[in-house]
Amino acid sequence: MTHGTLLATARDLGESLSGFLRSAGARRTVVAGDARRGVAMVSELLLLTSGLAPRLVAETVTLAKISSGRVKVSGLEVTTKLDDGGRLRVRVVRDPDWVKATIQETGDADHVAWLREVARERGGTFGRVARAARDERAFYRAVELAYVPPELREGAAPTVPLDLLGEHGALGVFHVHTDWSDGTASLLQMVEAARDAQLTYVGISDHSQAATYAHGLDAARLDAQAKAVDEARARVPGVEIFHGVEVDILADGSLDLDDETLAKLDFVIASVHTRHNMPFAAMTARIVRAVKHPLVTILGHPTGRILGGGKGYTFDLGEVARAATENGTFLEINANAHRLDLSDAHVREAAALGARFAIDPDAHATSGFRDTALGIALARRAALTSKHVLNTLDRDAMKDFLSVRREKGRARLGLAGA
Ligand SMILES: [Zn+2]
Ligand SMILES: [Zn+2]
Structure with a gap:
């Protein structure tokens, strides 16, 4: 709980790196994982991106100077250690897998496992339903669930109040x-x-x-x-x-x-x-x-x-x-x-x-x-x-x-x- 990256720092780094990736030609980028769910201490800063080769992503991470650690490429993933002891992972996603990856990499393990089970109960498979969905909302609709905002994607069957506080709720x-x-x-x-x-x-x-x-x-x-x-x-x-x-x-x-x-x-x-x-x-x-x-x-x-x-x-x-x-x-x-x-x-x-x-x-x-x-x-x-x-x-x-x-x-x- 007390180690990792401050949420504010993680979101700032994520936003800044997203900008660098887009400049390098990325079609899409999103900050997923803990930072997207609003976890106070982010254990791993995770970005998804599409349209770039992993090696170019690695070069961009180096260029962005967001850490002094060594940048490693392994398959479709680029990782490095952040200077505050936290970790950065950038995962390259193929465009057809975009929705599937954002869902998989935003919710915690129990939430994703629950979604798989629900998809199966509805006679599909998680991968097939997710690939057919235009966006995350469409995925939740396709498996007959109310949309779960990122902040509540933890555990099975989270309760989402109808009048959940809005993202711009503080006047x-x-x-x-x-x-x-x-x-x-x-x-x-x-x-x-x-x-x-x-x-x-x-x-x-x-x-x-x-x-x-x-x-x-x-x-x-x-x-x-x-x-x-x-x-x-x-x-x-x-x-x-x-x-x-x-x-x-x-x-x-x-x-x-x-x-x-x-x-x-x-x-x-x-x-x-x-x-x-x-x-x-x-x-x-x-x-x-x-x-x-x-x-x-x-x-x-x-x-x-x-x-x-x-x-x-x-x-x-x-x-x-x-x-x-x-x-x-x-x-x-x-x-x-x-x-x-x-x-x-x-x-x-x-x-x-x-x-x-x-x-x-x-x-x-x-x-x-x-x-x-x-x-x-x-x-x-x-x-x-x-x-x-x-x-x-x-x-x-x-x-x-x-x-x-x-x-x-x-x-x-x-x-x-x-
Ligand atoms: Zn004060
Ligand atoms: Zn005070």
């Missing part, structure tokens, strides 16, 4: 840092990048004061930032800006900013950034207390895992999911390329308990918005529907939702102005 995102804390771009640049990424709203959430390493904001700087947000609203009318914060969850589960300060903001993300090694029960109590806070909208990167790095903190996810559900707090699917936290297995577990989710890039640079797609892939792997995901709301619905929730929070806390 806006939260959890965006600027150079007010540890982001590298200005607030204005991040807002413009959100607009350029076709998002209709963006939630700015810099760190709070306890995060001194990130130059976190205290109440006074948050007030000053609110003015900067107002200025950005005037200058970039195409995208709605919500002003929030990523507030630290302190060791006892209380928050790093007072309620009056939090109540001024459009939304609040609460995250654990310190004392990762607290015992299970204490960490559970800490996070449960935070997700029960009337003004906390989203629990940020719930487990704190870093892909290829730290495992994150341990706590009772079920208990946290139940408390969050009861309080109307969303669990984050942190889509940052290095996090993907919660995992798809955790999302399934929490969703079964009624939890709902927010898919956020945790962007620290203008390029960070791209990560949102990784979180969407993860959510689709967990079979989430639009109803499970906060940021499928459109801009007006989101504005209403956040203001109602804040007023309720204020009222529950007995704050003036409710």
Whole structure:
């Protein structure tokens, strides 16, 4: 799980190599395998291509400089080791076998075995039905199955919800840092990048004061930032800006900013950034207390895992999911390329308990918005529907939702102005 290639890196390499292959004359290329299914750590980056001789593919892989490893040709396959320890395999496919190969090389072994069995039951053979199919959808139709999107092609007979979250399902995102804390771009640049990424709203959430390493904001700087947000609203009318914060969850589960300060903001993300090694029960109590806070909208990167790095903190996810559900707090699917936290297995577990989710890039640079797609892939792997995901709301619905929730929070806390 912790070795291989980051999904974001694998998809980038795959896309770049596809470009090189097409320039070299390939008729078709597709990234298959783990990366197509949206697996967080890709054990083998797999590309299928047609119309090129294996030796030319090998030359192209070398030319593309995507790894310093030796490029080997074996039959119709070209392989090399990637610099991060992962593997690359490019398989040359004959055009008549294209659909068959994409199906075989996208689903996991159990899913493909199940498809073979279903094809047999319908009186055909997998190879014959696949060769007759124009595309993958036609194959699933031919064996009388509902289409299974790549993210769900694992195991036999996966359940595919009719209203599965769409690939472009997030209309806006939260959890965006600027150079007010540890982001590298200005607030204005991040807002413009959100607009350029076709998002209709963006939630700015810099760190709070306890995060001194990130130059976190205290109440006074948050007030000053609110003015900067107002200025950005005037200058970039195409995208709605919500002003929030990523507030630290302190060791006892209380928050790093007072309620009056939090109540001024459009939304609040609460995250654990310190004392990762607290015992299970204490960490559970800490996070449960935070997700029960009337003004906390989203629990940020719930487990704190870093892909290829730290495992994150341990706590009772079920208990946290139940408390969050009861309080109307969303669990984050942190889509940052290095996090993907919660995992798809955790999302399934929490969703079964009624939890709902927010898919956020945790962007620290203008390029960070791209990560949102990784979180969407993860959510689709967990079979989430639009109803499970906060940021499928459109801009007006989101504005209403956040203001109602804040007023309720204020009222529950007995704050003036409710
Ligand atoms: Zn954080
Ligand atoms: Zn963050």
